[in-house]
Amino acid sequence: MEALELIVDEGRPASAGRFFSLGVDLLDLLDELSDDVTVSWQVRDLRVGSALATIAPPEDKPHTGGVLRLLVSSLGVVGDSGPLPDGWTPDAVKVAHRFVDHGQAAENEADWVPPRLRLLTDGAQAGDDVSLTPALVERLATLQPFERKMPGSVRGILVGLNVSRGNRASLKVPSGRVVRVGFDIGMREALKEALYSAVELRGEVRQDGDGQIFHIRADDIEPLAEPRIGWAEMFGTAPNYTGGVPVDEWLEANRGEA
Incomplete structure (x- = not known):
């Protein structure tokens, strides 16, 4: 060790x-x-x-x-x-x-x-x-890098929470990065209930020089609803959607119209 x-x-x-x-x-x-x-x-x-x-x-x-x-x-x-x-x-x-x-x-x-x-x-x-x-x-x-502050929101999985030494949490975003979270004492219970769940946090975000959010001072949290049906279950549910045209041809003709 x-x-x-x-x-x-x-x-x-x-x-x-x-x-x-x-x-x-x-x-x-x-x-x-x-x-x-x-x-x-x-x-x-x-x-x-x-x-x-x-x-x-x-x-x-x-x-x-x-x-x-x-x-x-x-x-x-x-x-x-x-x-x-x-x-x-x-x-x-x-x-x-x-x-x-x-x-x-x-x-x-x-x-x-x-x-x-x-x-x-x-x-x-x-x-x-x-x-x-x-x-x-x-x-x-x-070497102190540039940073930018602005109102914003971040979505991800709340993967960690620590209230014993400051109010800190960690949010894993879809890319796999971890965004650090700060919050006031009034947010503790809401974050505890949302631990290991998909959430959207809103507040003051801080971005680095590459535009990536590395910290959010959260003042609001909203659980994200999980989809009730996956892509596998949806496969084949609308066989006539393309009107008999092969999918690749239909996409080429209609791309950009969604």
Whole structure:
């Protein structure tokens, strides 16, 4: 199983403010990168002095550990002047920038060392390691992608709901992408009842530079009725619809008239 070490103020007593700020930001960033909003990340190891915390997925969801590898490898690519990874939303970049920035030296802090993220596999170091340097802060600020806000709606299957740490949900759209959902407390019960169902959410949508919706602040929900009859049952129900003309010829003659 994969795990992630957060190492703060290596070789000296750790700053409590820096350590706890980085911990909160790290959880927020993992939430942004994971399609599963129900993951409860666990602290497997915690050491004082030079602070070290080992974060891992719960034992019943070991597959979500791939998010840890994605995080470390992606920050490493960006730190080496590479492009943003595919799948990173504007929110993920924003949270990553905040996370790395909170690890920087305070004013007049002469003995500061960059915090580090180190990937572990089955308890052993996997070789992936990234330092939260000032250069990485600048790179993430430069790479912040464009986004657009507007009223709109999204349809899909409501596949996840988390009210224990913020009101968050996930909606899988027909293309297979997961759109993140935010909502007020008044929407909780309606979303709980609609979990794993096809719904339409309405509210303020946010699009990335490619025009894809990556987030919706939902203020209304409507269940989508499932069709009572499938295409297989409909096959052959109107044998005379084309008037005896072969289907391909009929479509060619009538295309665009539907």
